[in-house]
Amino acid sequence: xxxxxxxxxLTRLVGPDAVLWRPEDLMLYEYDALSSALQPQAxxxxxxxxxxxxxxxxxxRENVPVVARGSGTGLxxxxxxxxxGIVLACARMKKIVEIDVDNLRARVQPGVVNMDLxxxxxxxxxxxxxxxxxxxxxxxxxNVAENAGGPHTLxxxxxxxxxxxxxxxxxxxxVIHTGAKHWDRPGYDLTGFxxxxxxTVGIVTEITVRLCRKPEAVKTLLAIFDNILGAPRTVAxxxxxxxxxxxxxxxxxxxxxxxxxxxxVGYPMDSAGVLLVEVEGLREAAEENADQIEAICxxxxxxxxxxxxxxxxxxxxxRGRKNAFGALGRISPNYYVQDGVIPRTRLPEMLxxxxxxxxxxxxxxxxxxxxxxxxxxPLLMFDGRYPEQSQRAVKAAREIMxxxxxxxxxxxxxxxxGVEKRNLMPLIFSPDDLEMMxxxxxxxxxxxxxxxxxxxPGGKMCGELRIEASTGGML
Amino acid sequence: xxxxxxxxxxxxAAIVGATRVVAxxxxxxxxxxxxxxxxxxxxxxxxxxxxAVLRCAADHDLAVIPCRSATKLGVGNLPRRxxxxxxxxxxxxxxxxxxxxxxxxxxxxxxxxxxxxFVGRDGLWxxxxxxxxxxxxxxxxxxxxxxxxxxxxxxxxxxxxxxxxIATTEGKIIKTGGRVVKNVAGYDMAKLxxxxxxxLGVIVEASFKLFPLPSERAxxxxxAGTLGIARDLRRRILQSALQPMRMVLLDAVAANxxxxxTPLAREVAEPEIWVEIGGSARVLERCARELDExxxxxxxxxxxxxxxxxxxxxxxxxxxxxxxxxxxxxxxILKVTLPDAASxxxxxxxxxxxxxxxVRLASFCQLGVGILHACLLEAASAVGLVALIRRxxxxxxxxxxxxxxxxxxxxxxxxxxxxxxxxxxxxxxAKLKAVWDPKGILAPGRFVGGL
Numbered sequence: 001x002x003x004x005x006x007x008x009x010l011t012r013l014v015g016p017d018a019v020l021w022r023p024e025d026l027m028l029y030e031y032d033a034l035s036s037a038l039q040p041q042a043x044x045x046x047x048x049x050x051x052x053x054x055x056x057x058x059x060x061r062e063n064v065p066v067v068a069r070g071s072g073t074g075l076x077x078x079x080x081x082x083x084x085g086i087v088l089a090c091a092r093m094k095k096i097v098e099i100d101v102d103n104l105r106a107r108v109q110p111g112v113v114n115m116d117l118x119x120x121x122x123x124x125x126x127x128x129x130x131x132x133x134x135x136x137x138x139x140x141x142x143n144v145a146e147n148a149g150g151p152h153t154l155x156x157x158x159x160x161x162x163x164x165x166x167x168x169x170x171x172x173x174x175v176i177h178t179g180a181k182h183w184d185r186p187g188y189d190l191t192g193f194x195x196x197x198x199x200t201v202g203i204v205t206e207i208t209v210r211l212c213r214k215p216e217a218v219k220t221l222l223a224i225f226d227n228i229l230g231a232p233r234t235v236a237x238x239x240x241x242x243x244x245x246x247x248x249x250x251x252x253x254x255x256x257x258x259x260x261x262x263x264x265v266g267y268p269m270d271s272a273g274v275l276l277v278e279v280e281g282l283r284e285a286a287e288e289n290a291d292q293i294e295a296i297c298x299x300x301x302x303x304x305x306x307x308x309x310x311x312x313x314x315x316x317x318x319r320g321r322k323n324a325f326g327a328l329g330r331i332s333p334n335y336y337v338q339d340g341v342i343p344r345t346r347l348p349e350m351l352x353x354x355x356x357x358x359x360x361x362x363x364x365x366x367x368x369x370x371x372x373x374x375x376x377x378p379l380l381m382f383d384g385r386y387p388e389q390s391q392r393a394v395k396a397a398r399e400i401m402x403x404x405x406x407x408x409x410x411x412x413x414x415x416x417x418g419v420e421k422r423n424l425m426p427l428i429f430s431p432d433d434l435e436m437m438x439x440x441x442x443x444x445x446x447x448x449x450x451x452x453x454x455x456x457p458g459g460k461m462c463g464e465l466r467i468e469a470s471t472g473g474m475l
Numbered sequence: 476x477x478x479x480x481x482x483x484x485x486x487x488a489a490i491v492g493a494t495r496v497v498a499x500x501x502x503x504x505x506x507x508x509x510x511x512x513x514x515x516x517x518x519x520x521x522x523x524x525x526x527a528v529l530r531c532a533a534d535h536d537l538a539v540i541p542c543r544s545a546t547k548l549g550v551g552n553l554p555r556r557x558x559x560x561x562x563x564x565x566x567x568x569x570x571x572x573x574x575x576x577x578x579x580x581x582x583x584x585x586x587x588x589x590x591x592x593f594v595g596r597d598g599l600w601x602x603x604x605x606x607x608x609x610x611x612x613x614x615x616x617x618x619x620x621x622x623x624x625x626x627x628x629x630x631x632x633x634x635x636x637x638x639x640x641i642a643t644t645e646g647k648i649i650k651t652g653g654r655v656v657k658n659v660a661g662y663d664m665a666k667l668x669x670x671x672x673x674x675l676g677v678i679v680e681a682s683f684k685l686f687p688l689p690s691e692r693a694x695x696x697x698x699a700g701t702l703g704i705a706r707d708l709r710r711r712i713l714q715s716a717l718q719p720m721r722m723v724l725l726d727a728v729a730a731n732x733x734x735x736x737t738p739l740a741r742e743v744a745e746p747e748i749w750v751e752i753g754g755s756a757r758v759l760e761r762c763a764r765e766l767d768e769x770x771x772x773x774x775x776x777x778x779x780x781x782x783x784x785x786x787x788x789x790x791x792x793x794x795x796x797x798x799x800x801x802x803x804x805x806x807x808i809l810k811v812t813l814p815d816a817a818s819x820x821x822x823x824x825x826x827x828x829x830x831x832x833x834v835r836l837a838s839f840c841q842l843g844v845g846i847l848h849a850c851l852l853e854a855a856s857a858v859g860l861v862a863l864i865r866r867x868x869x870x871x872x873x874x875x876x877x878x879x880x881x882x883x884x885x886x887x888x889x890x891x892x893x894x895x896x897x898x899x900x901x902x903x904x905a906k907l908k909a910v911w912d913p914k915g916i917l918a919p920g921r922f923v924g925g926l
Binding site: 100102104105149157160175177182184188192195196216243244282283341370373375414415416417425436439 | 655688762877924
C-alpha cells in the first residue's frame with residue numbers, strides 16, 4: 001500500500017517519524033475505552049504547537065476532519081473518528097513547561113500524563129487534584145477536553161476548577177491564549193468554556209493548572225455492609241451531618257468480588273457492598289472526621305469499618321477501586337458503563353431501580369459509584385456476540401439515564417457526551433438550549449472540521465459506533 | 476415625534492404592567508451610569524418577562540443595562556448608550572432547596588444576605604464574601620464573578636455554580652448545566668456568563684452547591700511591620716499544614732479604616748495580616764499555637780479576635796466597597812490580579828508611586844489568591860491620577876498581572892480603558908458577544924475592548 005497525497009503532505013510538515021498511515025498502525029486509533037468507530041486517514045504525533053498549527057491548516061485546506069486525542073482512555077467515544085480525517089495524537093507533547101512552586105502553578109503540554117504531573121511536583125508537597133481512575137494513563141489534555149473528574153473531586157472540584165489558562169489552536173490555524181497564570185484576567189472566561197468542550201472548539205496545546213498542597217493527614221476507611229442499601233443511606237447521612245470527605249466511593253458486592261478475585265486487595269468476599277471513604281486535612285481534623293464517619297457507618301448498618309493503617313494499606317484499598325472496571329472486564333465479555341448523576345439523597349432509591357432494570361432485561365449490573373457526589377457508574381454486562389444481548393443493554397442503559405433525568409440529574413457527570421450520549425442530550429436540554437450551543441460552537445468551528453459528530457445531537461455518522469469495552473463484541 | 480424609547484414604553488408596560496415601567500427621575504438618577512441616566516427602569520417579575528423585555532428592547536434597538544442592587548454598576552467603561560435599566564429586584568424566589576443534597580436554585584434578584592440567612596438556618600452557606608457585601612444580589616455576584624478573601628479555600632462564584640438560566644436578547648430562556656453537583660453534559664455556558672458584566676445575556680436563575688458552615692472559626696491578627704515581614708509570614712502560613720479559610724494583608728491605612736467605628740477601633744501603625752481558620756476547638760487550638768510560633772519567628776505576636784468582633788471585622792474588610800466610597804467620595808479603586816507571590820512586590824511599588832504623587836493609598840490584599848485592591852483615597856487632578864494608574868498598571872503587568880479600574884470618577888474613564896488591553900483571544904470574545912447580543916444592546920461599550 002502506498003501513502004496517500006495527504007500523508008505525503010503531512011510527512012513534509014512534521015517529518016516521517018510523526019505520521020502513521022499503514023492500516024495496521026491506524027487500527028490502534030479506532031478505539032477509545034468505550035467504543036470503536038472508523039479508521040482515520042492518518043495519525044499525526046505532533047511535538048509542538050507549530051506542528052498542530054500546520055496540520056490544522058492543511059486539514060482546513062483539504063477539508064478533512066481533525067480529531068485530537070490523548071491516551072484514548074475516554075468513555076464516551078469522544079476521541080473516536082466518525083468521518084475519517086486526521087487524528088492528532090498528543091502523546092509526544094508531554095513536556096512540563098514550567099513548575100512555579102511559589103504560586104502553585106504548572107504549565108504543561110496536553111500529552112502530559114495526569115499522574116506524572118503529580119509525581120513530578122510531589123517533592124514540593126504538591127499535587128494536581130483531578131484524579132480520574134485512568135490517571136496513570138490519561139493525559140491532562142484529555143482531562144481538559146472532557147472536564148474530567150475522579151474520586152477526589154468531591155472535595156476539590158473537577159478539572160475546570162483547576163485550569164487557569166490555555167493555549168488553543170483554532171480551526172483556522174490561529175493560536176490564542178485564554179486566561180492567565182493569575183485569576184480573573186479581564187474578558188470572557190474562554191478557559192471555562194473550552195474546558196469540557198470535548199475537542200469541538202479548538203485544540204489545546206498548553207495548559208496552565210493550579211497545584212494543591214498535600215494535606216498533612218489522610219484517613220482511609222472501608223465500611224462493609226451486609227445490606228447494600230446501608231451504603232447509600234450512610235452517604236446521605238454523612239452529607240446531612242455536614243461532613244465533606246475528600247472521597248466517598250461505593251461498590252456493590254458483585255463488583256467487590258470481581259475486584260478481589262482479580263487483584264487480591266483484601267476486600268471482603270461475602271458482603272453486599274462497601275463504602276470507601278477518605279478524609280483529609282490537619283491531623284486533628286482528619287481524626288475527628290474519621291471517627292464521626294465510622295460512627296455514622298455503624299449507625300447505618302455497617303458490620304465492620306476498617307481503617308488503613310499504613311500508606312501501603314491505603315494504596316491497596318484504592319488500587320481495587322481504581323481497577324474495578326478492568327476487574328469486571330475479566331468476568332464479562334463486554335460491559336457498558338454509564339455515567340449518570342442524581343441528587344445524592346436519592347441513591348437508595350436509584351440502587352433499587354437499577355436492580356429492577358437488571359431483572360427486567362436479565363442483565364448483570366455492577367455498581368461503582370462516586371457516591372458522595374451522586375455520580376453513578378452502573379456497568380451493564382453483556383456478551384456482544386449475541387446482538388439481542390447488546391440491544392437489551394442499550395435499552396436498560398437508556399432507562400437508567402431517563403430515571404437520572406427524572407430525579408433532577410444529568411446524563412453525564414465526568415465521562416462526557418461524545419458520540420455515545422449525544423442523542424440523549426434532548427432529555428435534558430431544550431431545542432433553544434441546543435441551538436445556542438450550536439451557535440457558540442460555530443464561532444470557533446464554523447465548518448465543523450474539529451471532532452465532528454460529538455457532543456451535540458443530530459448529524460449523520462459515516463460508520464457505526466461500536467461499544468466494545470473489554471473483549472471484542474459489539475453493541 | 477415620538478422616539479423609539481417612548482414608543483417602546485407601552486410595549487414594556489404590556490409585558491410587565493404599567494406600574495413596573497418607572498420613568499421617575501429620582502429612580503432613574505439612582506440607576507445612572509457614568510453620568511448617563513436611563514429613560515426608565517423596568518421591573519419584570521419572572522424570567523419569562525425578563526426575556527420578553529430583552530426581546531422588545533432588541534426590536535427597538537434600545538440599550539439595556541441589567542442591575543439589581545447597583546453595588547457594582549459603576550464597573551466598566553463609559554456606556555456608548557443607555558436607555559433602559561432592567562432591574563431584577565422582583566426575581567426573588569428560591570426553588571429546589573435541598574439542604575440534604577447541599578444544592579439550591581435561586582433567582583438572580585435575591586439579595587446575597589437574604590440568601591445566606593435562608594440557607595444558614597440549616598447550617599449551610601455559599602462560601603463567598605464578595606465586595607458588595609450582603610446587599611449585593613446573586614445575579615450581580617455572578618455577572619461580575621465577585622469574590623473576596625474566602626476564595627483562598629472555597630473558590631470563586633465560577634466554582635460554586637452548577638447550573639444557570641439565562642434570558643437572551645432573542646427573548647429566549649437558555650439553560651446550562653443542571654441542579655446536581657457534577658455534570659459535564661453540553662458546553663458550560665455558565666462560565667461565559669459569569670464575569671461577563673451583563674454584556675451577553677441576563678442571568679435569571681442559578682443553581683449552587685452549598686457548603687456546611689465550619690463548626691467553629693477563629694480569626695488571628697498578626698502585625699507585619701514591613702512588607703518583607705509580610706511576605707515571610709504569608710509564605711510560612713501558606714506552606715504550613717494549617718488551611719486558612721481566608722487571609723488578608725492590610726496596609727496600616729486600610730487596617731485603620733476597617734476597624735474605625737467598630738468595637739475593634741484602635742490606632743494601627745503597621746501592616747497587618749488577618750487569618751481566619753475553621754474547624755473544631757481542638758483544631759483551632761493547634762492553629763493558635765502554630766500561628767503564634769510562626770508569628771514569633773517573624774517577629775510578630777498573633778492575637779485572636781473575639782468571635783463577634785471577628786465577624787464584624789471580616790464583613791468590613793471583604794465588603795470594603797460598601798463603605799469606603801462614603802468616607803472618601805473621590806476614591807479610585809483598582810483591582811490588581813497577579814501571581815500571588817508577587818503581591819508584596821506590587822504593594823511596595825504601589826507605595827512608592829503613590830508616595831511620589833502624594834496620594835494616600837489603602838490596600839486590601841487577598842493572600843494566597845493573588846487579588847488585591849489598591850484604593851487611591853483622595854482625588855488628585857484627573858491627569859495626574861490617570862498617569863498614576865497607568866504606571867501602576869505597568870507595574871502589575873511587569874509582574875505578570877493585570878489591573879482593572881473598578882471605581883473612579885467617570886471623567887477618568889474618558890481618558891483610559893478601565894479594563895486594560897485585550898489579548899489575542901479578543902476576536903473570539905467579540906464573535907461570542909455577537910452571537911448572544913447581535914444588536915449590541917446589552918451594556919454597549921462597557922466591557923473589555925469596548926464590547
